[in-house]
Amino acid sequence: MSERRITRRQVLAGASGLALAAPLAVWGRRLPAGPVAAKVWIGRAESYQADLERLIRRGLAEFPELAIRGKRVLLKPNMVEHIAELPINTATEVVVGAAQAFLAEGAAEVTVAEGPGHRRDLDEIFTVIGLRGALRERRIRFVDLNHDDWTRVKNAGGRTGLESFCLPDTLLGADLVVSMPKLKTHHWAGVTLSMKNLFGVLPGAVYGWPKNILHWRGIEASIFDLTGTVCPHFAIVDGIVGMEGNGPIQGEAVAAGAIVMGAHVRSVDATCARVMSLVPERVRHLAEAQERFGPIEAERILQVGESVAAVRRPFRVLPGFSSLVDEG
Amino acid sequence: MRDWLLEHQNADGGWGYAPGKRSALEPTSLGLLALVGLAAGPKPVAQGCAWIRERCTPEGGFAGSAAESEPSWATPLAVLALRAAGCEALACAGALAWLLESSGRRIDDTSTNELDGSLCGWSWYPGTFSWVEPTAYAILAFKQDRRGDEARVTEGERLLYDRVCQGGGWNYGNRRVLGVDLVPFDQVTAKVLLALQDRRERKEVAATAEKTFSADLRRHRSTVTRGWEALARDAWGRPQTGAAEAVTEHLEADRELSTAALSFAVAGLAAALPGFAPFRLGGVGQEKRE
Numbered sequence: 001m002s003e004r005r006i007t008r009r010q011v012l013a014g015a016s017g018l019a020l021a022a023p024l025a026v027w028g029r030r031l032p033a034g035p036v037a038a039k040v041w042i043g044r045a046e047s048y049q050a051d052l053e054r055l056i057r058r059g060l061a062e063f064p065e066l067a068i069r070g071k072r073v074l075l076k077p078n079m080v081e082h083i084a085e086l087p088i089n090t091a092t093e094v095v096v097g098a099a100q101a102f103l104a105e106g107a108a109e110v111t112v113a114e115g116p117g118h119r120r121d122l123d124e125i126f127t128v129i130g131l132r133g134a135l136r137e138r139r140i141r142f143v144d145l146n147h148d149d150w151t152r153v154k155n156a157g158g159r160t161g162l163e164s165f166c167l168p169d170t171l172l173g174a175d176l177v178v179s180m181p182k183l184k185t186h187h188w189a190g191v192t193l194s195m196k197n198l199f200g201v202l203p204g205a206v207y208g209w210p211k212n213i214l215h216w217r218g219i220e221a222s223i224f225d226l227t228g229t230v231c232p233h234f235a236i237v238d239g240i241v242g243m244e245g246n247g248p249i250q251g252e253a254v255a256a257g258a259i260v261m262g263a264h265v266r267s268v269d270a271t272c273a274r275v276m277s278l279v280p281e282r283v284r285h286l287a288e289a290q291e292r293f294g295p296i297e298a299e300r301i302l303q304v305g306e307s308v309a310a311v312r313r314p315f316r317v318l319p320g321f322s323s324l325v326d327e328g
Numbered sequence: 329m330r331d332w333l334l335e336h337q338n339a340d341g342g343w344g345y346a347p348g349k350r351s352a353l354e355p356t357s358l359g360l361l362a363l364v365g366l367a368a369g370p371k372p373v374a375q376g377c378a379w380i381r382e383r384c385t386p387e388g389g390f391a392g393s394a395a396e397s398e399p400s401w402a403t404p405l406a407v408l409a410l411r412a413a414g415c416e417a418l419a420c421a422g423a424l425a426w427l428l429e430s431s432g433r434r435i436d437d438t439s440t441n442e443l444d445g446s447l448c449g450w451s452w453y454p455g456t457f458s459w460v461e462p463t464a465y466a467i468l469a470f471k472q473d474r475r476g477d478e479a480r481v482t483e484g485e486r487l488l489y490d491r492v493c494q495g496g497g498w499n500y501g502n503r504r505v506l507g508v509d510l511v512p513f514d515q516v517t518a519k520v521l522l523a524l525q526d527r528r529e530r531k532e533v534a535a536t537a538e539k540t541f542s543a544d545l546r547r548h549r550s551t552v553t554r555g556w557e558a559l560a561r562d563a564w565g566r567p568q569t570g571a572a573e574a575v576t577e578h579l580e581a582d583r584e585l586s587t588a589a590l591s592f593a594v595a596g597l598a599a600a601l602p603g604f605a606p607f608r609l610g611g612v613g614q615e616k617r618e
Binding site: 081083118119120121122123124127128142143144146147148149150152187204205206207208209210211213216246250318 | 345
């Protein structure tokens, strides 16, 4: 069995290689008193040919509390399927830009990791979308979380009824876990953003393809529990070209030209919903998510960088989600 | 492939998905099969068998790793591996008995997915729905045990027919969602063609086989997909010239993958064809390569 480094997070949680570790600690952040409780940054990029490393560094500068220097960073993009012309996956340019940005900010290492829920064979997508070559050129490690070693961690959420989750050791060994979704609608959840993106951390070698237990226990409950257990530190959302309609795979492209970032993933997702001209309070998993991941009320989110209005686009939703649309 | 598999066999006798990783049932089963086919010698094979045997659960199936206590979806692969190695007949019988008793859940409302939710095959995880790949593995294990006439196998086959994609082929198990046809996955399709190699009278099976085997193996980049398809081609009597070279084309680069063990094991199995063919019905292959 490979040795697994004990991370700072695990020390906080008091989990020293026990078979059933304690829940990962909340990453030491206390929401400030007063009406503004989270900061979300929006950057504008007209295309994937923009200098995304520079743009993302500009955004990271708004969050000095990340204290990136010396940290092991895990970037978790959304990689599902490759269908030409459809904006399904977090763009390779955004992933590479983020990796380079964190390295430039002094990260000790950056790992890109994902565990797609439908396709077992990541090799095909990985190569076709160019991520394999791009990461190899820059000597950035990629880990297929579906087949990683894992540790059983107590479910800190409590809504699915699952006692624990098997979480990949690569994830547990990171100091900073960054959820990097695509800005998309979702035909079961309404939207799929940084919290829903966490479905992809669970190893398929345990849960299968798809990770059907999460659907049986309820998508909203699973998002709640996974977010509460994984406690992602940061989110970077690829909204340069997002997806509307029958997301997360069969929808159509919408060029929002935005990168949305923040340390409170619920607030990031709420801002993303507003960018999509949707009402976050009406997205069930956003409304029900824990407050410690940030508020969703606009007046409690400090919007820095570009305004929501500058990048807002109407995203078409399926008829069953028409109530999410902001008619204002 | 043999040297890589021998070098990276863990001290406990199993294989992880990649070097240095914890032994797991799927890579161990495939690695063991490959070593049998590549005539690696008795000791590493015995060690692999012992690792699998130690995973035996009270229910009869094999657990996925030493860290797990419940039977794993990879149990059928372990049965195939132990049979090929000629060991643990009792454990195999227990595992097959467990497979007979375990099944995916039924669902009533399939309006969004347009499939027959009453059909039961096998699931990935306890208490969840039936999906294509675990069902294909289970069917193959029973058929290799000459129990293809089990009612569960017949129902599993019906499930596979029900889930075939428009135009042929299979993916994880949804052919249509919210009115939109989904695409098949070549690796899964190859596994189903192995499970249904004795069902050539079925139009959708024959059509998929024809379409698959008429195309060049090299259309995939993945070693594992090429390897499974080479195994399926062998079972169907449609080998491709140069398949061995095609399967190993990217093997060197695969050393860095999180699933390197799967690459080397499946490539090893493809290299052992046609003399050793554990997935060809009736052709476990006594003519091992020297």
